[in-house]
Amino acid sequence: MPTSGSRWRRHGLIVITAVRALRRNALRSLLTALGIIIGVAAVIGMVAIGNGARASIEESVSALGQNVLTIFSGSNRNNGISMGTGGTANLTLGDYRALGSEVPGVVALSPEISATAQAIANGRNWSTTVAGVAPDYTGIRDWKLTAGAMFDEHDVNSASKVALLGPKVAHELFGPLNPVGQSVRVRNIPFVVIGLLESKGSGFGGGDQDDRILIPYSTAMRRLTGERYFRSLTIRVISAEAMDSTQSQITTLLRQRHRVQSAEDDDFMILNQKEIADTMSTVTGSITLLLAAIASMSLVVGGIGIMNIMLVSIKERTREIGIRIALGARPGDIRLQFLLEAVALSLAGGLIGLALGVAISTTVGALSSLKPVVTGSSVALAFGVSVLIGVFFGSYPATRAAKLDPIDALRYE
């Protein structure tokens, strides 16, 4: 019986033979592997970009704050005609107070009312969004201050002319100077800057969150907009588990307060941050899967290319196969030799494709705000799939080579 050392040596020699044959036809091997290279690169790239997109969506959704519900006014129907979200402002101060006192799951809440206005200070002016909010607002949105402090209930009650500046506004008006304590005129009303907001980047659904001024909602209503209604209410719920029950309690309360008949639709809309995150995540997941599926078609095409070239190669090397069989190569040796050639081709393609996929992901990451993530599992998958393709598409040609009749093969010209 052969020792295990000699069996390894036997298989090692077959591996060397297979790799040499591929190296001998380097250009052909490269072109054959191209299908696999493109396929693997596409799968790796797509999955990485998909993962990156999902991560960035999750990040911007969580930038809304933890366990946050947002109630938008409007969306009421008038004789069957939907007015759309925000069609009618109908969230009142009464709603705001009732939600704070009657719904137990609500730990913090803030109304929001906004207007576009020109801000003037320091001899410069800048058009920005001025939002009227409650003191809880920055806490709900996990929004830190880099200087100063948020206004308090007292400022709300007295409709104080105090403002917090987003970093963009501060930069446009004051440059690198600390704006706290300075005066800003908004629609010609002088405000005292009491705080500077931390940078939060572009928000969910676009819009630069850094380009805004926060003032007490009472001041905004009285001095800027003159409206009696809020655009939206932002609520922090006590825990993730309480989100759904709190949402239904809020719905019930607001329907009562707005006297919505049981057959009618809500005249407001509640956005659940967790639901948005889940939905977006599912959507990105599906798109990633779809793209990966399309990309993997290229792997199948690549596999067929390998099979084709292996069949041609076996035809060309019929005489060599005949010689090997005459000299004592067993059918298993010949089959293994050509199977290994196919696997080496697709594996090499897989590795080059992997490198290319990582390069694509890195390039995309460098050129856009997306941060593609190449996961270990997609690398393992690319590796495994390319070996499987080699085995699958290499089996038939290899078996054909092993079945060659040595007498015919030796005579083949």
Next chain:
Amino acid sequence: MTYASGEAEVRAVDHLSLDIQRGEFVAVMGVSGSGKSTLMNIIGCLDPPTSGTYLLDDVAVSQLDRRQLAILRNEKIGFVFQSFNLLARTSALENVELPLHYSEAVLPRRERLARATAVLTRTGLAGRLNHRPSQLSGGQQQRVAIARALINNPEVLLADEPTGNLDTRTSADVMGLFQSLNDAGITVVMVTHELDIAAYAKRMLVMRDGRVVDDRLNDRRTVASEEQARLQHAMTNAMLDERDADAH
């Protein structure tokens, strides 16, 4: 034994009974279609007979499957072909080493190369170890093929028209190699249609229509060294004649 090829049951070899002893040097002659190639394929374990028995070193070859035939060829048969059948773009050393890749117990590389070097030296190619077939003459290529056939110490050296692609002088050289190998105890079976090549053998068989029609010992055997000397002499004379003719 009988060998039938294809569906139409063409009996390429029919009612043939042959016994070859260890140490013989047999030449098989015959016109094409006489069945001599089929006989070679059977002896070489490339194709077992359809019916009948073939015993190689007491092993019943007709009972074996493709894998077992491969092992038998590897261990007991050394092939030499008319067209050399060396692997292109592969050095002499690696060509000779090839049968060792398929041994039951594969030797380490160092030992394989040592053995390949030894047989190449024996066939007179010690200085051509790393030459590729394309860098060698026909006679040298056939010597590589003979070295390859010898590497596993086979029972039989099986040669199919070994001089078919060689000139007269090189043919005499190759036959000289065969004779010295045979003198060293190796059994040689050689197919040829050239009588002067068959004349180097100890025993001559003639085949016709799948049967052996003549089987005799060769009592006027050509000795390679004498033939080489004769050829050398003839060539020298021819050159001298040519010079004399020029002088006139």
